[in-house]
Amino acid sequence: MKLTKAEVEKIAKLSRLELTEEEKDQYAGQLSDVLAYFEKLKEVNTENVEITSQVTGLENVYRNDKINQCDCQKELVKQAAETEEDLIKTRSVF
Amino acid sequence: MNLNLLTIKQAQEKLQKKEISCQELTQSCIIQIENTEEHLHAFLAKNFDQALEQAKKVDRKIKQGEKLKPLEGIPCSIKDIICTKGIRTTAASKMLQNYEPLYDATVIKKIKDAGAIILGKNNCDAWAHGSSTENSDFGPTHNPWDITRVPGGSSGGGGASVAADQVIFALGTDTGGSIRLPASFCGIVGLKPTYGRVSRYGAIAMGSSLDTIGPMTKTVEDAAIVLQIIAGTDKKDSTTPAVKVPDYSQALQKGIKGLKIGIPKQALGQGLDSQVKTLFEVSVKELEKLGAKTKEIEMPYLDYGLAVYYIIMPAEVSSNLGRYEGIRYGRPAKNAADLMEIYTKSRAQGFNPENKRRIMIGTYTLSAGYYDAYYKKAMQVRTLIKKEFENALNKVDLILMPTAPSPAFKLGEKTDDPMQMYLADIYTINLNLAGVPGISMPCGFANGLPVGMQLIGPQFGEEKIFQAANAYEQATGWHKIKPKI
Numbered sequence: 001m002k003l004t005k006a007e008v009e010k011i012a013k014l015s016r017l018e019l020t021e022e023e024k025d026q027y028a029g030q031l032s033d034v035l036a037y038f039e040k041l042k043e044v045n046t047e048n049v050e051i052t053s054q055v056t057g058l059e060n061v062y063r064n065d066k067i068n069q070c071d072c073q074k075e076l077v078k079q080a081a082e083t084e085e086d087l088i089k090t091r092s093v094f
Numbered sequence: 095m096n097l098n099l100l101t102i103k104q105a106q107e108k109l110q111k112k113e114i115s116c117q118e119l120t121q122s123c124i125i126q127i128e129n130t131e132e133h134l135h136a137f138l139a140k141n142f143d144q145a146l147e148q149a150k151k152v153d154r155k156i157k158q159g160e161k162l163k164p165l166e167g168i169p170c171s172i173k174d175i176i177c178t179k180g181i182r183t184t185a186a187s188k189m190l191q192n193y194e195p196l197y198d199a200t201v202i203k204k205i206k207d208a209g210a211i212i213l214g215k216n217n218c219d220a221w222a223h224g225s226s227t228e229n230s231d232f233g234p235t236h237n238p239w240d241i242t243r244v245p246g247g248s249s250g251g252g253g254a255s256v257a258a259d260q261v262i263f264a265l266g267t268d269t270g271g272s273i274r275l276p277a278s279f280c281g282i283v284g285l286k287p288t289y290g291r292v293s294r295y296g297a298i299a300m301g302s303s304l305d306t307i308g309p310m311t312k313t314v315e316d317a318a319i320v321l322q323i324i325a326g327t328d329k330k331d332s333t334t335p336a337v338k339v340p341d342y343s344q345a346l347q348k349g350i351k352g353l354k355i356g357i358p359k360q361a362l363g364q365g366l367d368s369q370v371k372t373l374f375e376v377s378v379k380e381l382e383k384l385g386a387k388t389k390e391i392e393m394p395y396l397d398y399g400l401a402v403y404y405i406i407m408p409a410e411v412s413s414n415l416g417r418y419e420g421i422r423y424g425r426p427a428k429n430a431a432d433l434m435e436i437y438t439k440s441r442a443q444g445f446n447p448e449n450k451r452r453i454m455i456g457t458y459t460l461s462a463g464y465y466d467a468y469y470k471k472a473m474q475v476r477t478l479i480k481k482e483f484e485n486a487l488n489k490v491d492l493i494l495m496p497t498a499p500s501p502a503f504k505l506g507e508k509t510d511d512p513m514q515m516y517l518a519d520i521y522t523i524n525l526n527l528a529g530v531p532g533i534s535m536p537c538g539f540a541n542g543l544p545v546g547m548q549l550i551g552p553q554f555g556e557e558k559i560f561q562a563a564n565a566y567e568q569a570t571g572w573h574k575i576k577p578k579i
Binding site: 058 | 193194196289290303329332333334335395398400401402404405412416419420421422423424425426430431432433434435436437438439441442445447450451453454455457458459461468470471472473474475476477478480512513516527528529553
């Protein structure tokens with residue numbers, strides 16, 4: 001199975017990545033190779049096999065939802081590239 | 095003797111006995127870095143002034159006869175994907191090239207509390223995506239044994255630094271082999287602890303169900319010393335079970351006699367370099383001579399690990415890297431018309447091709463219509479792999495496998511073929527899927543290049559690994575052979 005250019009464009013959009021035409025061609029080939037390798041898993045019978053999403057055996061690790069002051073709001077905001085009066089600046093949403 | 099050649103254990107003793115000063119020790123590492131960096135490029139940031147200040151304080155303590163803490167005065171380096179307060183932390187990505195964390199990762203806090211001296215931040219593949227350190231946005235690291243070859247990845251800077259005696263130890267991260275592969279290629283010891291044994295708070299996330307932090311050291315004993323400090327439960331990482339941290343130094347002395355070691359037939363098949371195979375077989379004989387009982391075991395699901403890993407890891411990568419959008423982190427693209435374009439353009443500029451491939455593979459396998467065929471299927475096979483390790487480790491104490499299918503390859507050899515690069519991880523990834531610990535240690539040389547083998551234990555079974563690994567190391571002495579750089 002080879003990914004089409006349209007499929008690569010759709011994946012790129014969902015990934016929030018702008019791609020050049022050259023990249024689209026390149027990734028169509030490379031991603032197809034990787035996806036082809038995944039076909040190997042079809043050999044494995046997984047009927048009635050539970051999924052493993054984590055390996056610690058821990059469940060529902062709770063903590064108190066207590067607010068602590070960090071006194072670092074200003075410094076945190078300053079880490080953004082564009083700021084104005086302790087706020088992070090960005091382009092309009094629409 | 096050049097002091098930078100010392101192990102943690104040796105340096106500790108010499109400092110405490112006032113045979114050497116901490117300033118001499120730190121200075122000798124700095125000199126080695128300055129003499130070799132031109133060839134190696136193992137560092138992305140240096141912290142020499144602060145390190146020397148700290149060394150002065152340690153010397154005052156020694157002079158006053160105070161007892162030193164376990165890592166006090168020991169110069170080390172940190173993979174640049176672990177947050178260090180006030181020291182630039184880039185994940186080797188252009189996206190974070192100006193990022194200076196406001197806090198220390200838990201492991202950093204712990205080694206600082208134990209007195210370690212941080213000399214700088216080590217190069218790695220950007221976001222730890224790679225097996226060779228060639229995916230660093232700031233240029234590759236070179237292997238100290240042959241600078242035309244890669245040091246392995248993604249913690250290649252740490253591997254090169256320790257092998258070239260630029261530092262006494264390093265901290266790396268291992269999501270699919272990123273500590274063990276460079277350890278194998280550089281001829282040092284690298285430990286991937288049990289998932290959850292060491293807090294990941296402050297490590298820039300890659301694959302959250304797989305990520306671990308561990309030591310890269312010159313000896314097995316040193317790996318035990320560092321793990322002792324960094325292991326333990328942490329309120330800031332809810333995947334760290336409250337399992338007691340044993341005294342690992344005790345385990346080192348127990349010896350290997352009577353330990354049962356299983357060798358999976360599946361690990362010695364197609365794709366394994368013939369010289370690596372021969373060295374591995376000689377090592378098995380050596381372990382038997384030392385009193386271990388070895389036997390061949392069947393682990394058929396190992397063959398599916400790579401496919402499972404390259405579904406699960408990119409899926410987690412695509413989620414974890416979603417937050418890097420050029421607004422809170424990185425720089426917004428100049429020519430963006432609206433918010434969406436800030437995202438797409440900033441990410442296009444900030445991520446490299448391997449990052450983009452992984453983000454897109456993950457996005458694809460998680461997308462509507464493909465989830466069951468890929469992601470769910472992979473999580474089911476992961477269960478089978480995990481059970482296979484559990485079953486095997488019920489019958490034997492440890493499992494032994496090669497760390498990598500070949501010695502270090504040439505720079506540029508695999509960069510155009512992602513699938514070939516992924517195959518370098520074939521022996522390491524299964525441990526991350528199963529959550530079990532493993533150590534890579536030197537087991538000989540092929541054409542002058544170091545070769546590693548890995549000893550694997552059950553979850554939270556690092557003691558048995560140390561026990562066997564220390565006995566093997568002491569008997570063979572491979573760790574004493576150093577690169578000429």
